[in-house]
Amino acid sequence: MDYQRILEEIADEVKPLLKNGVVANYIPELAKIQQDKFGMYLLTLDQEPYAVGDYDEKFSIQSISKVFMLAMAVGKCKEKVYRRVDVEPSGDPFNSLVQLEYEEGIPRNPFINSGALVVTDMLISNLSDPRGEFLEYVNKLTGQDDIRYNEKVAASEKLLGFKNAAMVNLMKSYGNIHNDIEEVLDLYFDFCSIEMTCHELAKAFRVFANHGKGVIDSHRYLTKxxxxxxxxxxxxxxxxxxxxxxxxxxxxxxxxxxGGGIAAILPNEYSIVVWSPGLNRKGNSLAGMKALELFTTKTTSSIF
Amino acid sequence: MDYQRILEEIADEVKPLLKNGVVANYIPELAKIQQDKFGMYLLTLDQEPYAVGDYDEKFSIQSISKVFMLAMAVGKCKEKVYRRVDVEPSGDPFNSLVQLEYEEGIPRNPFINSGALVVTDMLISNLSDPRGEFLEYVNKLTGQDDIRYNEKVAASEKLLGFKNAAMVNLMKSYGNIHNDIEEVLDLYFDFCSIEMTCHELAKAFRVFANHGKGVIDSHRYLTKxxxxxxxxxxxxxxxxxxxxxxxxxxxxxxxxxxGGGIAAILPNEYSIVVWSPGLNRKGNSLAGMKALELFTTKTTSSIF
Amino acid sequence: MDYQRILEEIADEVKPLLKNGVVANYIPELAKIQQDKFGMYLLTLDQEPYAVGDYDEKFSIQSISKVFMLAMAVGKCKEKVYRRVDVEPSGDPFNSLVQLEYEEGIPRNPFINSGALVVTDMLISNLSDPRGEFLEYVNKLTGQDDIRYNEKVAASEKLLGFKNAAMVNLMKSYGNIHNDIEEVLDLYFDFCSIEMTCHELAKAFRVFANHGKGVIDSHRYLTKxxxxxxxxxxxxxxxxxxxxxxxxxxxxxxxxxxGGGIAAILPNEYSIVVWSPGLNRKGNSLAGMKALELFTTKTTSSIF
Amino acid sequence: MDYQRILEEIADEVKPLLKNGVVANYIPELAKIQQDKFGMYLLTLDQEPYAVGDYDEKFSIQSISKVFMLAMAVGKCKEKVYRRVDVEPSGDPFNSLVQLEYEEGIPRNPFINSGALVVTDMLISNLSDPRGEFLEYVNKLTGQDDIRYNEKVAASEKLLGFKNAAMVNLMKSYGNIHNDIEEVLDLYFDFCSIEMTCHELAKAFRVFANHGKGVIDSHRYLTKxxxxxxxxxxxxxxxxxxxxxxxxxxxxxxxxxxGGGIAAILPNEYSIVVWSPGLNRKGNSLAGMKALELFTTKTTSSIF
Structure with a gap:
């Protein structure tokens, strides 16, 4: 299949959408991103790369980092992870405290903020240098050694992170946070501040597309x-x-x-990453969603 | 792959679980089912059937019927269906009125009761004989003509269906029910009262595994x-x-x-149906869940 | 104290407010009321009446009727009433189903719709002719025999009463409604459709100001x-x-x-009723609230 | 009326209840209180004191302090207080975050924890030495100079105060906390840690019974x-x-x-304070509630 042509077609088709959506502006570091950025990177398991647009520009991966947090925690703590965080959809806007109170401090899943905070707490309990080892883990997944936290982004997030602080405190009141609250928050904001390019994210997610085994280093990061x-x-x-x-x-x-990024996989086939900073009402990249929809439609690939 | 042997192994392995779980007992017709029933039926697209246990015994399909309701409504009303019912997980026990009130009468998805009631309402508006035509639709999907409603089950459900009545009324107050409330409820309970065997359900769901096209009649029930x-x-x-x-x-x-049934599909590959009346705390067949888990593990088939 | 002068002052002072607020318009019978109506009636225990404005014009008492329902039910069933309806403030808009679901069918108090519906259900169980006997009760409290239901108002309410129907059904699902749902709803809407003047309501509420004992007939309607x-x-x-x-x-x-009415009492002293159809955002008479505030301020009377 | 005899009767009648209820045990300082303590103190406006039991023993006034916080804030900030905290019953258990989130950081009233935290925040903004001045205020109300915080109680509360921390953070995210979160929490726990006797509380609350004017010092603490x-x-x-x-x-x-204390007033007549550490399911003193009920019944005094 002519993937390169397809990516170029998509870039063309979503161009009119780039001005729609709203760039996240709750912290200055995200607000200043140019809205019309667009990049896309496709990496198949047999290693042929296809790319278009700003695929080599770093952006703040934010919640995409929660996949790395979870993967690392599962690697360390195995099934025990799922005793402290559920695996069901939340059915609620992503910051809601209601459900957390109703379910007595057990987050609905590891990809809402409360769940990722619990996962962060587990990493603190199980690593001697969580800040360093997490970065090392992400670098290794990606096959690089130069991926970094953006301390300025982390500091800005922290300054306004009262809802996250509310959640950690609430979970601590139910005994589901074991470490110091400030330490958990600081580390969580660092984890979310990582900057990567579409290309780098595609390399990291290809490991997931390969059922948890490194394509280049053959390291088994996760069991099947x-x-x-x-x-x-x-x-x-x-x-x-x-x-x-x-x-x-x-x-x-x-x-x-x-930050406008979306990373996705077709197991056994490919990883694909798109970046476009304008968000829709639900907080997902507007053009990014459309680009991926066009991609699976044009390639008739999908898990279904 | 030796599917027949696998099914038999599974039947053996889940046997100790059959006495666990609780048979639905809110209406007498369901309560009297023998708890140790177990049947499983696998139908691949190339039509080889594999089966084990009580696969040829009728049971009340209950909420499985919601898939048929939705498929028929989508066939009739196309995308308009999704203007009146959302497609997001509910994150709440299946009968909750809270979310319905919060979201002003729009059910979270067509597979919770409120959503299926809206779908029923649409079928009333778009069919001249919804009761007859729905049965015909299910029969046609299955390639039979003898599938029937169980009027006794429907009547029992109706007698105790106050929560469903509460939901229809609430949605009517928001303008999301267009027909007479009693008519909607009566029809909904009929739809859920259909009785089928594992074998019959597998035949109907094979159409879905085949992306909406009949395997035998080649009729396109749904677009891809x-x-x-x-x-x-x-x-x-x-x-x-x-x-x-x-x-x-x-x-x-x-x-x-x-009723203890579960119907599932692996697109392009097979439909599989399991029946075991004992339910777990969440209302799903306890042994049925385990049987399907064993099946996808043993066959290493899954959408992931 | 020169009560008459005070009422006249108040009528003057609230006049500019009469055009504010919004007349209830969810049924045609309420929507057609002239917005600038204003009446006020004060009745002290020693029987001197003071009045101003449209105090002799009938209006739909609506939820004020819930006090009569509760009083009659308590007279019949004594403390048992409070086993089926709580006595705590709801802290929620008056139609909410959430709390009802959370508290398993027990309404927070008898003055929210759900609570009044349960009270209605009790009256059905305990009276041979609830519709007639309730009217008789209100007439007797008032010392008249010509107070009537407005069947047109009741019918209009019924036609749009889906939220109330949702609540009755939900409570029935929890076993807290004992009679037929339609019968409960019909009767409830009748009860709310009663029409009275400020003067008549003041006479009825004077019985409450007198701790439950009729001032004229000396009948003890309620124990202290x-x-x-x-x-x-x-x-x-x-x-x-x-x-x-x-x-x-x-x-x-x-x-x-x-309907814009407010009836209030100072125990041992007086009953006071005000009517002005324009409602504030919370559903209470805007000018009526102000008029009563002015009255207790000018007379320095209040329970505090 | 023979108040002294009535108090003694009551002490006698509630004695069997003292062993019921549960002493608050979430912090060690409260848990170690002897459960069978019981004291009661009545102070009329004309200054005759009546007392029974352990009325001269200090106990932790805890949430009773919220009345002092509110009174002081209203004295300083006038009506502006009510822009940042509502005055409606909460209809929810006293620690709930749900309503706070739903109403965007505005607490339902100043007597739930979130409301008292906002009041504390206002006192910080408006006093140069809030910790010292508040203590001075309570001492002056009481006509003493030796009332103190219990730093050990405050420290214990702080150590476990994660739900309160969650609430302050949530309100800060909505802009309804203006000062540093730690400062607000520290001060709030100090305020709640004040220890007073029934006698002292009765003296302080008599000022409220006198419509906000000191009975002895004639100082006007609050307007009517x-x-x-x-x-x-x-x-x-x-x-x-x-x-x-x-x-x-x-x-x-x-x-x-x-802590098991209840302070109440009959405006223009008296203040009354009761203390008994065993709490009922709702967190109020079990024998204390009963004692006050007996008191208003025996004296037929009540605002109604």
Whole structure:
């Protein structure tokens, strides 16, 4: 299939959408991104890369990092992870405290903020240098050594992160946070501040497309069963309150971030990453959603 | 692959579970079912059938019927269906009125009761004889002509269906029910009262596995895109508050019913139906869930 | 104290407010009321009447009738009433189903719709001719025999009463409605359709100001203790989501209705009724609230 | 009236209840209180004191302190207080975050924790030495100079105060907390840690019974209107989820604390304080509620 042509067609077709949507502006570092950026990167398991647009520009991966957090925690703690965080869709806007209170401090899934905060807490308990080791993990997944936190982004997030602080405190009141609250928050904001390009994210997610085994280093990051669970969570919970919509329109397990990135996989086939900073009402990249929909439609690939 | 042997192994392995779980007992017709029933039926697209246990015994398909309701409505009304019912997981027990009130009468998805009631309302508006035509539709999907409503089951459900009545009334107050409330309720309870065997359900669901096209009659019941959306809804919303769990453990789009049946598909490959009346805490067949998990594990088939 | 002068001053001072607020328009019978109507009637225990404006014009008492329903039910069933309906403020808009579901069919108090529906259900169970006997009760309280239901108003309410129907069904699902749903709804809408003047309501409420004993007929409608509970409920729950505001601004136990009436009492001293059809955002008479606030301020009377 | 005899009768009658209820045990300082303590103190406006039991023993006033916080804030900031905190009953258990999120950071009333935290925040903004000045205020109200915070209680509360921290953070995210979160929490826990005897609390609350004017020092702490609002809030919101019950059974504005104290007033007549550490399911003193009910019944005094 002529993937390169397809990507170029898509870039063309979504161009009119780039001015729609709203760039996240709750912190200055995200607000200043140029709205008309658009990049897309496709990496198949047999390693042929296809790319278009700003695919080599770094952006803030934000919530996409939650997939790395979960993968690392599952690698370390195995099934125990799922005793402290559920795996069901939340059915609620992504910051809601209601459900957390109703379910006595157990987050609905690891991809809402409360769930990722619990996962962060587990990493603190199980790593001697969580900040360093997490970065190392992401670098290794990607096959690089130069991926970094953006401390300025993390600091800005922290300054306004009162809802996240509310959630950690609430979960601590139910005994589901074991470490110091400030430490959990600081680390969580660092984790979300990682900057990567479409290309880099595609390399990291290709490991997931390969059922958890590195394509280049052959390292087994996850067992097949561990991967399957993470893929299921990506499919049912990866897009805030738009998971059903994404499952239908795109039909791939994936994860979006408020920086405008979306990373997705077709197991056994490919990883694909798109970046466009304008967000729709639900907080997902507007043009990014459309681009992936066009891609699975044009290639008739989807898990269904 | 030796599917027949696998089914037999599974029947053996789940036997100790059959006494666990609780048979639905809110109406006498369901309560009297023998708890240790177990049947399983696998139908691949190339028509080889494999079966084990009580696969030829009729049971009340209950909520599995919601897939047929939605398919018929989508065939009639196309995309308009999704203006009156959303496609997102509910994140709440399956009878909750809260979300319905919060979202002003728009059900979260067509597989919770409120959503299926709206779909029923649409069928009334768009068919001249909805009761007869729906039965005809299910019979045609199955390639039979003898599938029937169980009027006694429907009458019992109606007698105790106050929560469903509450939901229809609430939705009517928001303008999302267009027909007479009693008519909607009566028809809905009829739709859920259909009785089928594992074998029959497998035949009907094979049409979905074939992307909406009849395997025998070659009739196109759904376009590929219409099918894809229904499959996505089955995956994200098909198991009440256990959709994420099922997506992980089984990894197939499917739908369960309180009668103990579960129908699932692997697109392009097969339909598979299991029946065991004992339900787990979330209202899904306890042994049925396990049987399907064993099946996709043993065959390493799953959408992921 | 020169009560007559005070009422006239108040009528003057609230005149500019009469054009503010919104007349209830969900049924045609209420929508057609002239917005600038204003009446006020004060009746002290020693029987001197003071009045101003349209105090002799009939209006739809609507929710004020809930006080009569409760009083009659308490007279018949004593403390048992409070086993099926709680006595706590709802803290929620007056139609909410959420709390009802959360508290398993027990309404928060008898002055929200769900609570009044349960009270209606009790009256059906305990009276041979509830429709006739209730009217007789209200007539007797008032010392008249010509107070009537407005069947047209009741019929209009019924036609649009889906939220109330949702609530009755939900409560029936929890076993807290014992009679036929249609019968409960019909009777409830009749009860709310009663038409009275400020003068008539003041006479009826004077019985409450007199701790439940008729001033003229000396009949004991309620024991002192029964009265005290009803007064407490009026104070904490009588004004939808504005009970705290009313307790502060006016400082009297009372009850408002969507027809624009408010009836209140100062125990041992007087009953006072005001009518002005324009409602504020919370569903209480805008000018009526102000008029009562001016009255208790000018007379420095209040329960505090 | 022979108040002394009545108090002694009551002490006798509630004695069997003292072993019921549960002493608050979430912090060690409260848990170690002897359960069978019981004290009661009545102070009329003409200064005759009546007392029984352990009326001269210090206990942790806890939430009763919220009345002092509110009174001081209203004295300083006037009506502006009510722009940042509502005056309606909460209809929910006293720690709930749900309503706070639903109403975008505006607490329902100043007597739930979130409301008192906002009041604390206002005191920080408006006083140069809030910790010292608040203590001075309470001492002056009481006519003493030796009332103190219990730093050990405050420290214990702080150590476990994650739900309160969650609420402050959530309100900060909505802009309704202006000062540093730690500062607000520290001060709030200090305020709640004050220790007073029944006698001392009765002296302080007599100022409220006197409509906000000191009986001995003749200082006007609150205008009559400011007092009226606070009394209305005590009546509708002073007893967590049992305000309606208290309004009926006792019929006095008041406030309870988790230390087992209840302070109440009959405006123009008296203040009355009872202490008994065993709490009922709703968090109010079990024997204390009964004692006050007996008191208003025996003296036939109540605001109704």
């Amino acid at each position: 069963s561990q991967f399957k669970r993470i893929a299921a969570i990506m499919l049912t919970c990866g897009f805030y309150d738009e998971a059903g919509e994404f499952a239908f329109r795109v039909g791939l397990p994936g994860k979006s971030g408020v | 895109s219409q099918f894809k959306r229904i499959a996505a809804i089955m995956l994200t919303c098909g198991f009440y508050d256990e959709a994420g769990e099922f997506a992980f453990r089984v990894g197939l789009p499917g739908k369960s019913g309180v | 203790s029964q009265f005290k509970r009803i007064a407490a409920i009026m104070l904490t729950c009588g004004f939808y989501d504005e009970a705290g505001e009313f307790a502060f601004r006016v400082g009297l136990p009372g009850k408002s209705g969507v | 209107s400011q007092f009226k609002r606070i009394a209305a809030i005590m009546l509708t919101c002073g007893f967590y989820d049992e305000a309606g019950e208290f309004a009926f059974r006792v019929g006095l504005p008041g406030k309870s604390g988790v």
